[in-house]
Amino acid sequence: MSALTRDANPPLTKSVEDYLKVIYHLSSQGGFATTSDIAGMLEVAPPSVSGMVKRLSDTGLIEHVPYRGVQLTAQGRREALRMIRRHRILELFLTQQLGYDWDGVHAEAERLEHAVSDGLIERMANALGQPQYDPHGDPIPTAAGEIEETELMPLADAPVGAKLELRQVGTQDAARLRYLADQGLTPGVLLVVSDRQPFNGPTTIALAPSGDPRIVGRDLAQLLWCREVPVEDRGRPAT
Amino acid sequence: MSALTRDANPPLTKSVEDYLKVIYHLSSQGGFATTSDIAGMLEVAPPSVSGMVKRLSDTGLIEHVPYRGVQLTAQGRREALRMIRRHRILELFLTQQLGYDWDGVHAEAERLEHAVSDGLIERMANALGQPQYDPHGDPIPTAAGEIEETELMPLADAPVGAKLELRQVGTQDAARLRYLADQGLTPGVLLVVSDRQPFNGPTTIALAPSGDPRIVGRDLAQLLWCREVPVEDRGRPAT
DNA sequence: TCAGTTTATTAGTGTAAGCTAACACGTCTT
DNA sequence: AAGACGTGTTAGCTTACACTAATAAACTGA
Numbered sequence: 001m002s003a004l005t006r007d008a009n010p011p012l013t014k015s016v017e018d019y020l021k022v023i024y025h026l027s028s029q030g031g032f033a034t035t036s037d038i039a040g041m042l043e044v045a046p047p048s049v050s051g052m053v054k055r056l057s058d059t060g061l062i063e064h065v066p067y068r069g070v071q072l073t074a075q076g077r078r079e080a081l082r083m084i085r086r087h088r089i090l091e092l093f094l095t096q097q098l099g100y101d102w103d104g105v106h107a108e109a110e111r112l113e114h115a116v117s118d119g120l121i122e123r124m125a126n127a128l129g130q131p132q133y134d135p136h137g138d139p140i141p142t143a144a145g146e147i148e149e150t151e152l153m154p155l156a157d158a159p160v161g162a163k164l165e166l167r168q169v170g171t172q173d174a175a176r177l178r179y180l181a182d183q184g185l186t187p188g189v190l191l192v193v194s195d196r197q198p199f200n201g202p203t204t205i206a207l208a209p210s211g212d213p214r215i216v217g218r219d220l221a222q223l224l225w226c227r228e229v230p231v232e233d234r235g236r237p238a239t
Numbered sequence: 240m241s242a243l244t245r246d247a248n249p250p251l252t253k254s255v256e257d258y259l260k261v262i263y264h265l266s267s268q269g270g271f272a273t274t275s276d277i278a279g280m281l282e283v284a285p286p287s288v289s290g291m292v293k294r295l296s297d298t299g300l301i302e303h304v305p306y307r308g309v310q311l312t313a314q315g316r317r318e319a320l321r322m323i324r325r326h327r328i329l330e331l332f333l334t335q336q337l338g339y340d341w342d343g344v345h346a347e348a349e350r351l352e353h354a355v356s357d358g359l360i361e362r363m364a365n366a367l368g369q370p371q372y373d374p375h376g377d378p379i380p381t382a383a384g385e386i387e388e389t390e391l392m393p394l395a396d397a398p399v400g401a402k403l404e405l406r407q408v409g410t411q412d413a414a415r416l417r418y419l420a421d422q423g424l425t426p427g428v429l430l431v432v433s434d435r436q437p438f439n440g441p442t443t444i445a446l447a448p449s450g451d452p453r454i455v456g457r458d459l460a461q462l463l464w465c466r467e468v469p470v471e472d473r474g475r476p477a478t
Numbered sequence: 479t480c481a482g483t484t485t486a487t488t489a490g491t492g493t494a495a496g497c498t499a500a501c502a503c504g505t506c507t508t
Numbered sequence: 509a510a511g512a513c514g515t516g517t518t519a520g521c522t523t524a525c526a527c528t529a530a531t532a533a534a535c536t537g538a
Contacts, residue, residue, distance in 0.1 A: 015495065035516055048496055050517050055494085067503060067516055097336070098362045108356055115354035120347055123337045254525065274486055287526055289487055294524085306486055306533055 014114040016061070017083050018042060019052055023062060023072055024080035032069025081141040086113040086121050088134035088141075093124045095135045102135040102186075103177035118143075136177075137168035137187030137225075155191070155203060156221035163208065164191045164226035171223050180224075183214050190229060253353040255300070256322050257281060258291055262301060262311055263319035271308025320380040325352040325360050327373035327380075332363045334374045341374040341425075342416035357382075375416075376407035376426030376464075394430070394442060395460035401432045403465035410462050419463075422453050429468060 012020075022041040026033035035053070039046045057064040061076035072080060090109040094100040100108070122143065125131070132148070134140055139148040152167055166189050169180060180186065190208035197204070203221045206213045216224070251259075261280040265272035274292070278285045296303040300315035311319060329348040333339040339347070361382065364370070371387070373379055378387040391406055405428050408419060419425065423446055433452060434443035442460045445452045455463070 013494070036514095044495090045497060046516065047498080047518080051495075054517095094359070098359070098366060100362075108359055111354045111356070112351070115350045117347055117350070120333070120337070123339075127337060252524070275484095283525090284527060285486065286488080286528080290525075293487095 012079060015052065016056065017079070017114055019049075019056060020061060020072065020076055020080040021083050021087075023070055024077065024084065027069075027071050032065065032071055034069040038070075078145050081145045081147055082118075083113055084147075085141040085143065086116060088138060089121050089124050089128070089131075090116070091134045091136075092128055092131055092140075096128060101178070102181065103174040105135065106172040106174075133187065135187075136170075136172075137166070150227065152225035152227050154222045155193070155205070155216065155224040155226050156218055158193050158203075158226060160193050160196055162193045163229050164193070165189070165229050166191055166224055167227050168225040169223060170225055176220070176223075180220075183216075184211065185214070185216075185224065191226065251318060254291065255295065256318070256353055258288075258295060259300060259311065259315055259319040260322050260326075262309060263316065263323065266308075266310050271304065271310055273308040277309075317384050320384045320386060321357075322352055323386075324380040324382065325355060327377060328360050328363050328367070328370075329355070330373045330375075331367055331370055331379075335367060340417070341420065342413040344374065345411040345413075372426065374426075375409075375411075376405070389466065391464035391466055393461045394432070394444070394455065394463040394465050395457055397432050397442075397465060399432050399435055402468050403430045403432070404428070404468050405430055405463055406466050407464040408462060409464055415459070415462075419459075422455075423450065424453070424455075424463065430465065 019038065019042065022038055023033045026037050026041065035046050035049045038053075039049045042049075053062065053064050053070055056062045056076070057070070060073055061079065062070045062072055064070045087109050090112050091102075091105040094105045094108055095102055125143075132140055139150065141147040150167065154170075155164070155166075158164055166185060166187055168187060169177065169185070171177065184207055189211075192206045192208050193203060194206045194213060195204035196202070200218060202218060203216050204213055205216060258277065258281065261277055262272045265276050265280070274285050274288045277292075278288045281288070292301065292303050292309055295301045295315070296309070299312055300318065301309045301311055303309045326348050329351050330341075330344040333344045333347055334341055364382075371379055378389065380386040389406065394403070394405075397403055405424060405426055407426060408416065408424075410416065428446055431445045432442060433445050435441075436443070441457065442455050443452055444455060
């Protein structure tokens with residue numbers, strides 16, 4: 001050992017932060033994040049993931065079951081949520097204070113989230129009034145590491161006639177986001193599923209209360225996460 | 240060679256950006272930046288500098304005369320000024336839009352300057368009204384890479400009776416900056432040198448037109464860069 | 479001018495993180 | 509139950525950038 005005592009809590013590197021974030025996303029609906037899924041999301045080769053997995057489980061951020069996958073430990077989850085908070089606050093700040101479009105913020109936030117201090121994030125959060133959702137409708141974890149768990153369903157799964165509020169848009173793809181914004185499909189809008197044709201085909205929806213109908217392909221409808229409109233909200237203008 | 244053609248213009252790394260910045264500062268008043276000065280400013284060991292100097296001159300960003308020092312090439316100077324623009328715009332944005340004190344912005348800007356895109360910097364610059372000076376009074380290079388060269392003298396060198404405008408504060412030390420702000424010694428204030436005692440001793444100045452006298456030690460006075468007040472500005476309120 | 483000091487460079491090592499090629503494990507199918 | 513295939517892991521290499529120890533060049537003072 002070259003140094004007498006190896007640094008007990010070295011600061012997380014940019015790479016580590018990225019790995020924790022994608023492992024969080026991949027393992028959020030249950031189970032394990034697999035090596036190849038991680039590799040796919042980070043656009044690195046699978047052996048690179050194996051190497052990092054070794055380091056992350058050595059430092060206690062993840063739990064690794066060989067040939068099965070990884071899960072975050074409590075500490076890993078804390079760090080992941082911290083990064084997600086940073087990312088989402090940054091996205092909101094860039095759109096609200098600096099005129100970014102919701103399809104352009106992702107890349108910028110992706111780089112900034114590794115460089116900002118916690119203090120700066122909290123200043124931004126204050127300037128934005130301690131917001132709960134980012135521009136895509138995703139919930140922003142609190143500084144304490146709590147995140148809202150909502151029961152949402154993809155528009156693709158909603159029955160004809162359902163009245164829904166669009167809550168989250170599950171993509172960061174700029175072209176798709178631009179298209180959705182054009183169609184008025186942004187978090188908060190009220191929707192009525194008016195038709196679905198032929199079998200498992202495109203979904204026709206109407207913007208409620210009085211908007212024009214839209215036709216959305218099945219793949220897109222899979223990305224539009226909605227909740228049923230609570231009775232007391234029906235027909236009220238957005239506050 | 241593993242790749243057929245090695246990437247002709249790889250993006251600058253954070254380290255490279257830092258080296259270019261300090262070489263710019265060290266060589267701005269004439270000559271060469273020496274290995275040990277660079278090492279001192281970056282807080283790395285001299286051999287690390289030798290290694291980096293090799294790489295930087297291989298890629299044409301600096302000119303190296305062994306055992307003498309280095310200078311920026313035109314391209315290196317462009318990159319250095321780009322980083323300085325980023326840094327100073329960030330400092331101004333953080334102080335003006337997010338309530339940072341002028342003694343706290345430096346560290347934050349230091350990390351952010353490597354992560355922001357040029358587009359974000361220009362948005363910030365617009366939000367700030369295309370400013371010319373950062374919170375410490377240092378000129379902000381233009382996006383095209385021009386920087387204002389001003390003739391300033393340290394307060395320490397000013398004769399008794401001189402009427403001066405404080406233009407720049409040549410330190411990033413938080414404690415000193417806090418002290419100066421307390422004393423009302425920020426860029427733009429008008430000063431009159433009222434005394435200097437005994438020989439080469441502390442400088443007594445008065446805040447013009449009617450302020451209280453301040454006593455400033457010689458070391459501090461060395462950091463307060465002033466210009467003589469042009470006649471047409473005398474006594475006019477700051478615009 | 480020459481020895482001694484200061485400063486710069488070279489040599490060799492370490493760590494983080496990527497890669498390709500080769501090998502191992504699990505699962506799925508017949 | 510046995511291959512065959514896909515996915516995961518190991519081995520070994522590369523680049524960027526730091527470090528220490530050893531060496532070389534340049535300066536300086538008697």
